[in-house]
Amino acid sequence: MSVLGPQAEAERQKIRQQFEAGTSARETLLALCDLADHHVRQIFDEVLRVQDREPEGLCLLALGGYGRRMLFPYSDLDILFLFGSERTEQEFRPLISEFSRTLWDLGFRVSSAGRTLEECKRIEEDNAEFHLALLDRRFLAGDSTLFEKLDEKVLPGSEKQARPFLLAQLHKLTRDRLTRYGNTIFHLEPNVKDSPGGMRDYQAIIWLRQLSEEKKGIRNITAAEEELCASAVDFLSATRCFLHYSNGRNDNTLTYELQEAAAARALGIGDGVARTAADWMRQYFRQARTLNRHLLRYLEQKAPVPLTLRQRLFSAARVSKYDAGDSKYFHIRDGLLEVTDLSALSDRTVTYSLFAEAAGTGTPLSREAERSIGYVLIHPELPPKNTEMCWEKLREILGSDYPGLALRPMQRLGLLTEILPEFGLIDSLVVRDFYHRYTVDEHTLRTIEHLQELADPPDERGAHFIQLWKTVDRRDLLILALLLHDVGKGMPVGNHVTGSLAALDSAAKRLRLSPEEKAEIRSLIEHHLEMSATVQRRDIFDPATVAGFAESVTNLERLQRLCLLTYADIHAVNPEALTPWKAEMLWQLFVATSNYFSRTLDRDRLHAHDEVSLLGRIKACAGDGASNEEIERFLDGFPRRYLAAHSPQEIAAHFSLYRKLSEEPVQTQVTPTQHGFALTLLTPDRPVLFATISGVLAGWGMNINKADAFANAAGIILDTFYFTDLHRTLELNPSEIARFRKCLEDVLNGKSALEPLLKGRVIRGRTPKVTVPTHINFDDSSSAHCTLLEIVTQDHPGLLYEMGSALARQGCNIEVALIDTEGHKAIDVFYLTAQGKKLTPQKQELLREVLQGTLG
Amino acid sequence: MVKLEAIIQPSRFESVKDALREIGVEGMTVTEVRGHGRQKGHTEVYRGREYTVDLLPKIKLEMVLPDNLVNRVVDTILKSAKTGKIGDGKIFLSRVDEAIRIRNEERGENAL
Numbered sequence: 002m003s004v005l006g007p008q009a010e011a012e013r014q015k016i017r018q019q020f021e022a023g024t025s026a027r028e029t030l031l032a033l034c035d036l037a038d039h040h041v042r043q044i045f046d047e048v049l050r051v052q053d054r055e056p057e058g059l060c061l062l063a064l065g066g067y068g069r070r071m072l073f074p075y076s077d078l079d080i081l082f083l084f085g086s087e088r089t090e091q092e093f094r095p096l097i098s099e100f101s102r103t104l105w106d107l108g109f110r111v112s113s114a115g116r117t118l119e120e121c122k123r124i125e126e127d128n129a130e131f132h133l134a135l136l137d138r139r140f141l142a143g144d145s146t147l148f149e150k151l152d153e154k155v156l157p158g159s160e161k162q163a164r165p166f167l168l169a170q171l172h173k174l175t176r177d178r179l180t181r182y183g184n185t186i187f188h189l190e191p192n193v194k195d196s197p198g199g200m201r202d203y204q205a206i207i208w209l210r211q212l213s214e215e216k217k218g219i220r221n222i223t224a225a226e227e228e229l230c231a232s233a234v235d236f237l238s239a240t241r242c243f244l245h246y247s248n249g250r251n252d253n254t255l256t257y258e259l260q261e262a263a264a265a266r267a268l269g270i271g272d273g274v275a276r277t278a279a280d281w282m283r284q285y286f287r288q289a290r291t292l293n294r295h296l297l298r299y300l301e302q303k304a305p306v307p308l309t310l311r312q313r314l315f316s317a318a319r320v321s322k323y324d325a326g327d328s329k330y331f332h333i334r335d336g337l338l339e340v341t342d343l344s345a346l347s348d349r350t351v352t353y354s355l356f357a358e359a360a361g362t363g364t365p366l367s368r369e370a371e372r373s374i375g376y377v378l379i380h381p382e383l384p385p386k387n388t389e390m391c392w393e394k395l396r397e398i399l400g401s402d403y404p405g406l407a408l409r410p411m412q413r414l415g416l417l418t419e420i421l422p423e424f425g426l427i428d429s430l431v432v433r434d435f436y437h438r439y440t441v442d443e444h445t446l447r448t449i450e451h452l453q454e455l456a457d458p459p460d461e462r463g464a465h466f467i468q469l470w471k472t473v474d475r476r477d478l479l480i481l482a483l484l485l486h487d488v489g490k491g492m493p494v495g496n497h498v499t500g501s502l503a504a505l506d507s508a509a510k511r512l513r514l515s516p517e518e519k520a521e522i523r524s525l526i527e528h529h530l531e532m533s534a535t536v537q538r539r540d541i542f543d544p545a546t547v548a549g550f551a552e553s554v555t556n557l558e559r560l561q562r563l564c565l566l567t568y569a570d571i572h573a574v575n576p577e578a579l580t581p582w583k584a585e586m587l588w589q590l591f592v593a594t595s596n597y598f599s600r601t602l603d604r605d606r607l608h609a610h611d612e613v614s615l616l617g618r619i620k621a622c623a624g625d626g627a628s629n630e631e632i633e634r635f636l637d638g639f640p641r642r643y644l645a646a647h648s649p650q651e652i653a654a655h656f657s658l659y660r661k662l663s664e665e666p667v668q669t670q671v672t673p674t675q676h677g678f679a680l681t682l683l684t685p686d687r688p689v690l691f692a693t694i695s696g697v698l699a700g701w702g703m704n705i706n707k708a709d710a711f712a713n714a715a716g717i718i719l720d721t722f723y724f725t726d727l728h729r730t731l732e733l734n735p736s737e738i739a740r741f742r743k744c745l746e747d748v749l750n751g752k753s754a755l756e757p758l759l760k761g762r763v764i765r766g767r768t769p770k771v772t773v774p775t776h777i778n779f780d781d782s783s784s785a786h787c788t789l790l791e792i793v794t795q796d797h798p799g800l801l802y803e804m805g806s807a808l809a810r811q812g813c814n815i816e817v818a819l820i821d822t823e824g825h826k827a828i829d830v831f832y833l834t835a836q837g838k839k840l841t842p843q844k845q846e847l848l849r850e851v852l853q854g855t856l857g
Numbered sequence: 858m859v860k861l862e863a864i865i866q867p868s869r870f871e872s873v874k875d876a877l878r879e880i881g882v883e884g885m886t887v888t889e890v891r892g893h894g895r896q897k898g899h900t901e902v903y904r905g906r907e908y909t910v911d912l913l914p915k916i917k918l919e920m921v922l923p924d925n926l927v928n929r930v931v932d933t934i935l936k937s938a939k940t941g942k943i944g945d946g947k948i949f950l951s952r953v954d955e956a957i958r959i960r961n962e963e964r965g966e967n968a969l
Contacts, residue, residue: 540868540940542899542913582889586867586914592903778902791902 009107012036017074017246026238026269034072038063038141040107041078045142048100058089059096060143062151064114066204068137071238074245075252077112078104079134084117085147110251118147121155124163129170132163136211168212172300175205183576186289187443189431190260193241194253198289200241202296203234209299230295233288236269240285243268255285257433279431286429286440290413298368301337331355337367346374347383353394356411360401363456371410378414390420392512400477405450408484412446423504424484426491438575441490447573448483452565462579465588466568468823469561478518479562481508482525483569501526516618517648524559525566532567536586547593556645557598564591599791599830600783602640602817606714609636615644622653627660635659638714640817646709646721655719658683662717667746671738677706677725684749686716691815692805693755694720697745699799700758702728708801708820722820727798759802771825775856779845787816787832788840790848794856796827807855808833811848813840858953858966859927863918864890864946865938870916876937880929884969886919894947915946921953923966 016036020029041061049056064079066072082097084090097115104111114131124132135156140148160167179197182188186198193199243263244253255263257278264281267274269288276284330345331338338359345351352374359366366374377383398407411417418425427441437444455463455470473479485508489500505526509519531553539546554560568587572579609616610633619636620627635656647655658668662683670681682694691710698705707723731738747753773795780789792804801820808815808831817832833840840848865873870887877885891912900909922930931948939945958968 536867538868538871540866542910542944580889582891582914589901589908589910592901592908595903596901776902 006107009036009040009109013074013108020242020246023271026235026242029242030071030073030238033074034067034070037067037072037078037109040109041080041104042142044103044107045100048096048103052096052099054093054096056143058085058144058147059083059093060145060147061141062148063137063139063141064134065137068134068139069207070139073238073241073251075110075248075250076245077110077251080111080113080141081135081138082113082115083121083143083147083151084115085144086119087117090115090117118151118155121151122159124159124166126166129167129174132160132167133171133174133208136160136208164212168209171205171208171212175201175296175300183439183447185439185443185447186286186293187429187440188438189433189440190257191255191285191289192253193237193244193255198237198286198293199253200234200237202292203237206230206292206296206299209296226295229291233291236284236288237292239269260431282431282440283429294368294413298372301368331358331370333364334367336364338364338370339367340370340373343373343377344383346377348386349390350387350394352377352416353390353398356407356416357394357397357401359410360398360404360407363403363406365406366410371414374410374416375414378416388419392514395420395481395512396477399480400475402456403453404476404480405446405453408449409446412442421484421508423488423508426488426504428491430491432490436574436578439573441487444573445484445487448486448566448569449480451569451572452480452483462572462581462584463568465584466565469565469591472823473561473565474558475521475562478521479525479566482522482529482562483566485522486526486529486566486570498527498529515648521559521562524555525562528553528563529566529570532563532587532590533571536567536583536590541586541590541593547590547597550590551594551597551601554594556642557595558645560591560594560598598642599819600780600789602642602819602830603784603787603832605641607636607639607641607643609633612636615649618649619653619656622650623656624653627656631660632656634715635713635717639711639719642709643711643719655681655683659717665746667749669742669745671731671742673732674723677723678703678731680720680722680724680745682718682720682722682745684718686712686718687749688814689805689809690718690749691720691818692802692809693748694722694745695799695801695805696755696759697748698722698724699802700755701741701744702726702730702798704798705801705820706822708818710815710818712816720818773826775853777849777852779840779849781839784832784839786839787834788845790831790833792827792829792831792852792856794827796822796825800827800856801829803855804829804852807851808848811844811851812836813844813848858921858923858956858969860919860921860951860953861927861930861934862949862951863934863938864892864915864948865918865934866940866945867914867916869938869940869945872937873918873934876933877930880933882920882922882926882930882933884920888917888919890915890917894944913944921956921969923969 013033013036016029016032019032020026024032045056045061060083062068062081062083064081066076067079072078082093084093097113101111101113121135138152138156140152178195178201182192182196184197186196188196191199195201240255240263241253244255244259245251247259247262260278260282263269264276264278267276268281270276270281270284330342330351331340333339338355340346340355355366355370355374358364378385398404401407408417411420412424418428424442424445427445430441432441439447451463452470455467458464458467485501485505487497487501488504489497489502492500492503494500494503502523505519505522508514509522514522532550535541535546535550539550541547551560554563564587568579568584571583571587615636616629616632619632620629623632636652644652654670658670658681661668662685666684668683672679672681680694680698684690695705703724704727705722705724708721710718710720712718726732731741744753744758748755748758773793775794776792778791780791783789790808794800805815812835813831813833814835814837815831816834817830819830821828835841835844863873867889874885891914893911893913902908918934920930927950931950934948955964956966956968957964
C-alpha cells in the first residue's frame with residue numbers, strides 16, 4: 002500500500018502536465034476518473050484480501066459527477082456502499098472504515114454514503130440530492146449481482162414512482178441556486194460550478210433529461226444547439242480544471258487574477274493567442290449563457306407544477322383578448338407570450354409589438370418565443386423587414402410598467418445593441434470594482450428591473466418609492482438614461498460619465514430625440530452620482546444642503562426621475578448595497594428637496610431677457626411675426642417651473658394664444674392626451690377665475706387629475722388642467738369640444754351663468770373604496786409674498802371647484818396653484834394672498850374651518 | 858489596548874476616514890446606525906403623509922488601538938468630525954483585555 006501514494010501522486014502530476022500542455026478537459030476528466038477507479042478497485046481488493054473476505058453482499062457505486070466520469074482534479078469521490086442487508090452492513094463496517102482511510106491517505110477525498118438494497122427503495126424526502134446523484138450511478142467494485150439487482154429491479158420502479166417528487170425537488174434546488182446567485186450569469190468573479198451558467202447547470206440539464214425520459218432532450222432542439230451546448234461544457238470544464246490546479250483545491254471562483262492567467266493562455270479557446278481578461282471573459286459569458294439558456298428552456302418546459310385554475314382561466318381570457326388585435330402573431334399560454342406565426346417575425350414591427358406587449362402587460366416571453374425570434378434573426382431565408390426602430394415605438398417599451406421584461410430578451414437576442422449600438426460597448430464587460438458584483442450590462446439591466454419591481458417590491462427598501470414609480474412622468478427618458486448611464490465604462494475615457502454623454506449624443510441623433518428629451522437624459526446621466534454622493538457625504542438635514550441640491554437638479558420632475566435612478570443604481574450594485582438605512586436617507590433627501598420645490602415656486606421667477614436660447618427656440622416654434630420683445634413680455638414673471646412643465650412647442654402655442662388676447666379676452670385650447678384631455682386657458686386675471694374654470698369642468702362631468710396655474714408679471718393667467726372625461730362626452734363626440742370651449746368662454750366672459758351647469762350634476766360620486774383623511778397645512782415662511790396652503794384630501798369630481806369657491810368666498814387670491822392626484826388622493830398646493838398680502842393667522846384659522854367643513 | 862467607538866455624522870465619514878488613514882490607522886469596523894442624543898429628530902410632510910425622523914442616521918466607527926495611539930486618534934476624529942452643531946456625535950473609550958488574531962493566534966498589540 003505504501004507505494005500507492007507516490008504512484009497516485011505521480012500519475013496525478015502527469016495528468017496535470019498533459020492538461021497544461023493542451024490535452025482537452027474532457028480527456029483530463031476521464032483520465033482522473035480512470036485513475037480514481039483504478040485505485041478504488043485496487044484498495045478495495047486489497048482490504049478484502051487482508052481481511053480475508055469475499056465481496057458478496059457489498060458493492061461500490063460511483064455517483065454524481067464521478068459516476069458520469071467527469072471528475073475534476075480536487076473534487077470529492079462520491080461513493081455509495083451498497084449492502085445486501087442490514088446484517089452485511091454490520092459485518093462490513095470495519096472494512097469500509099479501513100477502505101476509506103486508505104483512500105484519504107492516498108490523497109483521494111471521499112464523500113461516501115451507505116445504504117442497504119431495501120433502503121434504496123424508499124425515497125428520502127429530505128435528501129433529494131442523494132436520489133438525484135443516484136441517477137448517475139456506475140458500478141465500481143464488489144458484488145456485481147447486487148448492483149444489477151439495484152439497477153434493473155429496485156431503482157427503475159422506485160424512480161418511476163418518485164419521478165414527480167424528484168422533478169419538483171430538482172426544480173426547487175435549481176431555482177434556489179439560481180436565485181442565490183441573483184439569477185444571472187454576469188458575475189464579475191463567477192463561480193464556474195455553482196453560479197448560473199456553471200457546471201451545475203449542465204448537471205441539472207442531464208438530470209432533467211433523465212427524469213423526463215427524453216432521449217433527445219428539449220422539444221425542437223436542433224443539432225447545432227446541442228453542439229453549442231457541448232462546446233460550452235468543454236470550455237467550462239477546462240476553466241474548472243484550471244481553477245482547481247491553480248488553487249490547489251476545490252475552489253471554483255474565477256477571480257480577477259485567474260481571469261488574467263486564463264486569458265493569457267487562451268484557456269478553452271485553443272488557438273494559443275493571448276487575450277485581455279475582458280475579452281476572455283466575454284468568451285466565458287458566451288459559453289455560460291449557452292448553458293444557462295439551455296437549462297432555463299428545460300425548466301420552463303418541464304415545469305412540474307401545473308397552473309392553477311385561476312391562472313388558466315386568466316390565460317384563456319388573455320388569449321381571446323388578443324385574438325381581436327395583433328394576436329394573429331402571438332398569444333399567451335401558461336402566463337407566457339408564445340409566437341403563433343414564426344414567419345411574421347421577419348417583420349420587425351411584429352417582433353417589437355411582441356416586446357411592447359411584454360413590457361406593457363408584465364407577461365414574459367416564453368423561452369420558445371425568444372428562440373423563435375433568435376432563429377429568424379440568423380436565418381437568411383427570412384429577410385428582415387422594417388428593421389428601423391423609431392423612437393415612438395421604443396418609447397412605448399421604455400415607458401411601460403415592465404420595460405425590463407422586453408429589454409432583457411432584447412439584449413440576449415442582440416436586438417438591444419441593434420437599436421442602441423452604444424450598449425454593445427458594455428456587453429459582458431467586467432470592470433474591476435470592490436463593490437460591484439455584476440458586469441456593466443447586467444448592472445444596467447438590473448437597475449431597470451429594480452424599478453419595475455416597485456409594482457410589488459419584494460422588501461421594505463422599495464416601500465417609499467412605489468408611488469414615485471407609479472406617477473413619475475416620462476418614464477421612457479428615465480429608462481433610456483439608465484441604459485446609457487454607464488456606457489462610458491466601455492470607452493477609453495478618464496471619467497465614464499463623459500463617455501456616456503458622448504454615447505447619448507450619437508443615440509439621440511439616430512433616434513431623433515427632441516432637444517428637450519436629449520437635455521433631460523443628459524442631465525440625468527450627468528448627475529447620476531450626485532444624489533447618492535449628497536446622501537453619503539453631505540448633511541441632508543441641513544437646509545443649505547437641500548437648497549444647493551435643488552438648485553443643481555432644477556425642477557421637481559427631474560428630481561423624481563433622479564431619485565428613482567439613484568435608487569435603482571445603488572440597488573443594482575450588489576444585493577446588499579442598498580441598505581434600509583441608505584434607502585431611508587435617499588427618501589429623506591427626496592422629500593426635503595421635493596418640498597423645497599413646491600414651497601419656493603414664487604421665489605424663482607423668469608426674467609425672459611436673460612433667456613437668450615429659450616427665446617430663440619420659442620421664436621423658431623412660434624413662426625412669423627413674433628418679436629423678442631413680445632415673447633419677453635409674455636414670459637416675464639412666470640415661475641421658472643413653467644419652463645419645466647412645458648416644452649418650447651407648448652410654450653410657443655401658449656404664446657400664440659396670448660397674441661390673440663387682444664381679439665378675445667379668454668383664449669382656450671383643448672387637446673387629447675394619453676389619459677384624457679388637457680385644457681389650456683389664457684386670460685387677464687379676475688376674481689374667482691380658478692373656481693369658475695373648475696366649476697365648468699365639473700359641470701361637464703370632467704374629473705381634474707392635475708393642474709397648474711401661473712401668472713406672468715402683466716397679470717395674464719395661464720392655467721392648464723389635465724382631466725379625464727368620465728362620461729366620454731368629448732371622446733365620442735369631437736364636435737362637443739368646440740361647444741365645451743364656447744361654454745367655458747361664455748361663463749368667464751359673463752355671457753352665461755355657471756349655476757345652471759352645476760344644477761342637477763351629482764358632483765360627489767360613489768362612496769370611495771379608500772378613505773383619505775383631509776390634511777390642511779399653512780406655511781408662511783417659504784414665500785416672501787404668499788401664504789402656502791397645502792391640502793391633501795379624498796379626490797372626487799368637483800373637488801377643485803369646491804376648494805376654489807371656498808377660497809374665493811374668503812377673499813383669497815390664488816397666485817400659483819399646483820394640483821395633483823395620486824389614486825384617490827388629491828394633493829394640492831396653493832400660493833394665496835388676500836388683498837395683495839399674506840393671510841393673517843386669523844384668516845388662516847377661518848379658512849381651515851371652512852375647508853374642513855367643505856372637504857370633511 | 859483601548860477600544861474606541863465613535864458615533865459621527867454620515868457626512869463627515871469620508872473626512873474622518875481619510876484623516877485616520879493619514880495618521881496610519883487602516884483598520885476599523887464601520888456600521889450604519891440610527892439614534893439620537895441631544896439632537897432630536899424632525900418631521901417632514903410629503904403628500905399629506907408625515908415622515909418622522911426621530912432616529913437620525915449616523916455612522917459608528919469601532920477600532921481597537923494600542924495605548925500610544927489613542928490620544929492621536931481621538932484628536933484626529935475630533936478635528937475631522939466636528940462641525941460645531943448639535944448632532945456631531947460622541948467618542949467612547951474602554952479598556953480591552955486581550956486581542957487575538959485568528960489566523961496565527963498572535964496576541965496582544967501584535968494582533969492589532
